[in-house]
Amino acid sequence: MDAELQPDLQHSGAPGGEAPARTGSVRPMTRSDIPTVARLFSKTFRARKDAVAPDLEAYLETVFFGSPHYRPEHGSMVHAGENGVTSAILAVPMEFSAHGRPVMARLLCAFMADGKDGAAGAARLARQMHAARQEMCFSDSSSPASADQCLAGGGSVLPIQSLEWRRAFKPLTAAAIGWSRAAPALRSRAVLAPLGWLDQALRRRRRSITPAVVPDCRTIPATPDAFFACATPMLFRFPLRPVWSREEFDWLVGVASLNRGLGELHVRIVLDRGGQPIGAFLYFGRKGEEATVLNLLCTAGREFEVVGQMFSSLDAEGYASAGGIAQPFMMNAISRQRWLSFKHRGYFCLVTRHADIKDAAQRNDIYIGGLASESWSRLLTDF
Known part of the structure; x- marks a missing residue:
């Protein structure tokens, strides 16, 4: 358990071990924080000031409080400042085996901050992610800034898993689907149908497809x-x-x-x-x-x-x-x-205080990704 989280958890009087809000503190996220965190997510990642997707709050509760391994000390964290929660790290606990011993890891899914108070809170949250404090935490969609923080904190960037x-x-159809993220009309049947016919002709000419x-x-x-x-x-x-x-x-x-x-x-x-x-x-x-x-x-x-x-x-x-x-x-x-x-695809970052885990990651003696990462999450593709 992280040293700075310990006092908050021990003095919790809320049901289920949830920590009460405390101004200027880093603490585990509680279910009562979900509406605020949903607004923070929408503002940070979807450029929405007030609007929140209709089922975002329910999804956050399902993913970040529903794991069979969920415990407050293994889950998401927030920083509560003078204006309430203005920064947060969303995390899912996942159990790994490291050289035969069980390790409870954290999958880090989103790091959010809003305004000056949020920046100060984000710095405190980032310090919680230093290698000396963590059994193991990882993210498969980190930005360059987050990757730099990971390395500065004693972590590793996995170059192959970052690809x-x-x-x-069907090369022409695949290209249209790829570009449809910027131009949705390319995904219409009126476009894909004729491209499909052209792909059939191309496949006959290029057997290597x-x-x-x-x-x-x-x-x-x-x-x-x-x-x-x-x-x-x-x-x-x-x-x-x-x-x-x-x-x-x-x-x-x-x-x-x-x-x-x-x-x-x-x-x-x-x-x-x-x-x-x-x-x-x-x-x-x-x-x-x-x-x-x-x-x-x-x-x-x-x-x-x-x-x-x-x-x-x-x-x-x-x-x-x-x-x-x-x-x-x-x-x-x-x-x-x-x-x-x-x-x-985004930097795959891993932080741990255990030398044997870090060595295994650097030697590529590791299986991580897919269900054991964020690839399945709607937060990457929705809301």
Whole structure:
């Protein structure tokens, strides 16, 4: 527990251990702070002074107070100044295994401040994130300023996990969908339909657009339960990995499924010639448009087969493109694909006071991302 948070928690008289507001203090966020934090989020990230999206408050409560690991000392923090809460860090507790021992990490989702008082509070909140104070905290969408603060506080920036790969199956359609964030009309049927016909002609001329079929492998639809059973043993080769207890995994799948803006949540299992699982992937999909891969895992040594089969099956399902967070153990196999690009997605920062965790991260002996990151959150795509 952070040293400066300890007094607030010990003197809490509120139900459930929630700390009372105290002017000029850093303290755990309580449910009563949600309306203020929702306004602060909207003003900071959506340029809205007073308007708050209708279901933002309910979403904040679900995500930041609903985890089975939630405790005030493991969750979000706010700074309460003379004008109330003017700065906050939103965080979700996630359990990791570090060289066999359990570690309760914090996923940092948003760092917000408003005005002069908010800036002073933000500085105090940032000091809480220094390596000497933290079991482990991480963020996969940090700005350059936040990355600099992470490094100054003794943390690490993970360069590979800071990248996103993207593989085009229908290049013209995929390009239009990408540009539609700035020009929504490009996503209309009137635009995408003729581009689809042009893509068919382009694929006939450029055979490399179509992912190669992987001999002796096939992909089958599956349930989250099947993914859990298949993927869990595949995590064991990583000294630092999410624990994914059944309760936490089910909760994460539930909150991820709320992000309808990215499409439906799907599970696929990759089988070898003998019908044995050698890989699994979990992704959001908008049919005919994008597939956003959250988690991709495989048996050690089967990376090329699983990556190739994933792309082949997503292409066969009709997606225009697929994208996901880069992972060191998959880079060789991913990079062999044609019609592939990488882009910086935001700095992936990790802070810990434990030398063995930091060493594992710097050696890439780590599995983190997807459900074990913020990739599923509506705060990145909605509100």
